[in-house]
Each structure stands twice: as structure tokens, then as C-alpha cells.
Amino acid sequence: MSELNEAPASIQLTSSGQLKHFLTVEGLSRELLTEILDTADSFVDMSAQQVKKVPLLRGKTVVNLFFEASTRTLSTFELAAKRLSADVLNLNISTSSTSKGETLKDTLMTLRAMHSDMFVVRHSSSGAAHFIAQHVTPDVAVINAGDGRHAHPTQAMLDMLTIRQHKGDFANLKIAIVGDILHSRVARSQIHALKILGAGEIRVIAPKTLLPSHIEAMGVKVFQEMSAGLRDVDVVMMLRLQKERMQTALLPSEAEFYKLYGLTNDKLAYAKADAVVMHPGPINRGVEIESAVADGPRSLIMNQVTNGIAVRMAVMSMAMSGQLTDIQKQPELI
Template sequence: MNNPQLNRHGELIHLLSTEGLPREILTHILDTAANFVGVHQREVKKLPLLRGKSVFNLFFENSTRTRTTFEIAATRLSADVINLDIARSSAAKGESLLDTIANLSAMAADIFVVRHSESGAPYLIAQHVAPHVHVINAGDGRHAHPTQGLLDMYTIRHHKGDFSRLSVAIVGDVLHSRVARSDIHALRTLGCPDVRVVGPRTLVPPDLAAMGVRVCHELEEGIRGCDVVITLRLQNERMNGALLPSSQEYFQRFGLTPERLRWAKPDAIVMHPGPVNRGVEIASSVVDGAQSVVLEQVTFGIAVRMAVMGIVAANEA
């Protein structure tokens, strides 16, 4: 089956998911991002890579880190950036998603960065844009968040190097987490041999074993001896019914504390895609501790998003 993210030459034209992308493309994105990491330290922080291009940020869901870092990334590449205010747009009057895209395309859009509550929305858009227009998924429903997955991979590689000897634990609400799915696909593609998912049975999907993932329902078993611990937010807004007795009980069983972190390797890094709920999935002392790389993830996210936009803009369908 053809991958809609790639053109006939196997080049990246849209970034919709980490699933199905070959290792060479993931590595190319990470290597390209490495060239952009130091841009913010320059006296002139802009590069001309997207000069004359228009990047439209379409966020149908709330966002702080993703939206802002995409805007910074596009600006640093010298693009014209348009942030659509969805609440005050015609979408609020009932205009369809594809009609919104058609009208914005008529305004000479080159890249759409899309966050949407419906899984598959970026795929739908990618099917209906002109060959020179690119779509980047900034998170769709429970499905995927590929740039978050890639910045997580960049952070892991920066601190740990080769993936082939790593043990990575993903802890928390995996059932509702598009980040977890993107991380799992990327980790497996990049050769990580030991990917563990840790959480209560109600928050772990049943199909993970088929993806080569080890499922654990006890925190100690899940993070013991790990190199990387990725904690996830409880996504109460996506939960239908009482999947957990309380956030306090969740923290008692699965919250990452300094004492529990000792089950992992002494040099393990702690990650979180944000927003962090302190005292629910992770203790403040861990978020602010020496093993935390949460803020580095945000910084690296700018470079990764610069890399993705630069790469897709250079290719046509």
C-alpha cells in the first residue's frame, strides 16, 4: 500500500504519522534537526529556507508548546506564519474542514500544520491539497502526534546515543495517548529492542503486544532497569466513564517519585510531553530534578519542527 506521506521517489511530502516511515527518513529528520539546534544562540536567528512560503497553523484543539514551537520554527525559517483563530473563524459557523482548507489554499498556503480532535483529519486534508502543499500533523484525536514523537527520539538520542541497546518505559494513560503511539512506532523503527508500556489495565490498549511492546501493570516491573522513563498525562477529557477511581489513587500506584525512579538505571532520563500534572503522574521533585529533560524536549522541539518543515517543503508529490 502506498504511504500517503511519501511521493513516488520515497521522499517525505507530508508528516502524518511515524507509523510506516522508514528508518532512513526518521534518521534524516533527526540529523537535520541537529543542524538547527544552535540557531537560537546566533545573533541573527533566521535562516532563509522557507522565505516566501506561507505556513498556516490550524489548531482545532488547545495547545501551548506545539503551537508556539511550530510558530517559532516557521519564523526562524523566514516563512510567513498565519495562526487561524478557529473560535472566530467560519469553522465556528459550520464551515466544513475541507471548505476551510480550500479557501486557505486559495490564499496561497504552502504548509498546513493541523491539530484536530478527530483521528484522521490531517490524512483527509492531505488527500485534497494541491501537489505543492504540505500537511503536518500536530496531533489528531488518539491517533498520532508525529513531531512530538520525533522530538522525543531526538532527546533520547542526544542523551543515550544508539537506540539498539536501550530500554524505554512509557508510563500512564496510553489508551488515549497519541504521543505514546508515535513514540512506540518510532522507537521500534529506530531499533529499540525493549519498549515497555506501564499502566492500569483500564488505560492500556489490548493490541500493544502485536507491536512488539512489553505490557506491565506494576510500576516497579515496568521501569526497573530502564534507560528512559516517559510519563504521560491522564487525559480526563478523552475518558468516557470512570476508568480510574481518582487521580490520588493513580499517583499512589503509578506516580513517578524520587524513590520509585531509583528502580530505573541511575543515569535514566525522565521525559514528559506536557502539560505536566504535578502530583498526579509525576512528583514535582522529579520534574525539577537532575534526571528530568522535560524542558530540553521543548527546546529540541523547535529544531525538529524546523527540520520537518524544511524537508517537506523541498519535495513535491
């Protein structure tokens, strides 16, 4: 599948402005992102309850359509759907008919004939989730679980929830995103979400070879040295070094990258004393971050995992609710 042009953000919303699909945070309002965070907050404590289910998606079928390998994202989406009481189908693409030559559109037609209600899509091509959203029936919701270098909106929102829980209002925060910015769909979504939520200052720290051209146009400050970039920041968001997306040698070595950009306690000392550390995972210890930091008292990495379930529950329930509301307003389509 080739790289695809991004569909307009309006495809994500119902006629009344509710969430219909969740493909990207770009173009969404602060009010809607805040509603996602507030809804997720209501689900956070569910893991501590004796009964960990609510009936919001009872009778609905959620298909996890993963064309890329994943453990954390797939498992949290599956758990989120099950906690919403949905039936869940995990489609193993490596053994499915797409590996035998069937097109993505044909696969969607087959799944549509099974009366699926929601597709959670992860794909190596940017725009894949938009493509699918444009080819499903009006009663099917599509959630983007990561597409190429483009977007990973639920990861961004679980990061926003984690920041809000520990730092409160975004307006006074200085936030640094460190590492492989060039290949990171997470970084793009984080930057968009932080801007929409009114973050005080967004910094990116990386070598030139791992920075997209014209990154400043996204409203960030660019640094190529950790000492300057981390100075007085409130939140340090590390990124995975995505070697599988690098088509040429962009770094001398992992050891050199770690020396210059790996987060150690010595480098973390440049940040504020109460600064917190985040990482979307999976972690490459000794490449992006040292174990003493990843497992240390300022690390929120496990909080991110817990919040991932809550955010995905929020997005899935809101999208399905929006779909139903939109269809009810159009009785001629029923």
C-alpha cells in the same frame, strides 16, 4: 468530523522517497527518521546564535490550523516556521467560520485560494490530517500536529532526538512509557518511532483500564506495576492523564493514580542510576510526576521543548523541499 480511516503511508512521500507530508511515523523507514533527526541536530544550536533565522522557507506561507487548544505545540510550530523565514498565519478556529457551520473542506478551499504553502493541523478526530492531505493541491505540504488518539509524529521525533542526544544508539536501550496509554497519540507515535529506530526493549506501564486492547501486538512488553516495569530501564517517558478524552470513570481518583503510577524519586530508584525522565507536557504535578523529579537533574523535559523547535524546523523544511522536487519532476502540472 467523524473518525477517519488512515491513508496509506505512501501519501507522505514523493515519487523519489522524500518527505512530502508528515502525518505519522508509522510506515516510514529508519533512514528517513534518521535524516529528520540529523537535520534537526543542525538546527538545535540556532537559538544560541545572534541571528536565529535561515531563509529555507522565505516567501512561503504556513497556516497553523488548530482545531484543538494548544500552547506548547502551537508556539513551537510558529517559532519554527518564523526561524525558517516563513510567513505564519495562526487560524483561531473558535472564532472562525467553521464555528458558524462551514465544513472543513470549505475552509481548506478558502485557505487554498490564499495560496498557502503548508498546513500544520491539530484536530480531535483521528485521520483529520490525512483527510486534509488528500484534499490539498499537489504543491501544499501537510504536517500532523496531533489527531485524536491516532498520532503526534513531531512530538515522537523530538522525543527520539532528546533520547539520542543523551543515550546515543537506540539498540541497547530499555525504554518505559508510563500512564494513559489508551488515550495517548503520543504513546502510539513513540512506540512506532522506537521500533523503527531499533530500540532494544519497549515497555508500557499502566492500569488495565488505561491500556488499549491487544497493545502487545505493537511489540511492547506490558506491566501493571511500576516496580517491575521500571526495573533497569534507561529512559522513563511519562504521559499526561488525559481526562478530557475519558468518557467514563477509568480511575478511582487522581490521588490513587499518583500513588500507584505517579513518578516519584522512590519509584525512579527502580530504574538505572543514569536513567533519564521525559514528559511531553503539559505536566500535571502530583498526578503523573512529582516536582522533585520533574525539576530534578535527571529530567529532560526542558530539553524536549528546545528540541521541539529544531525537529519542527527539520520536518517543515524537508516537506517543503520534497514538494518542490516532486513538482519539478512533473512539468506538465506546472
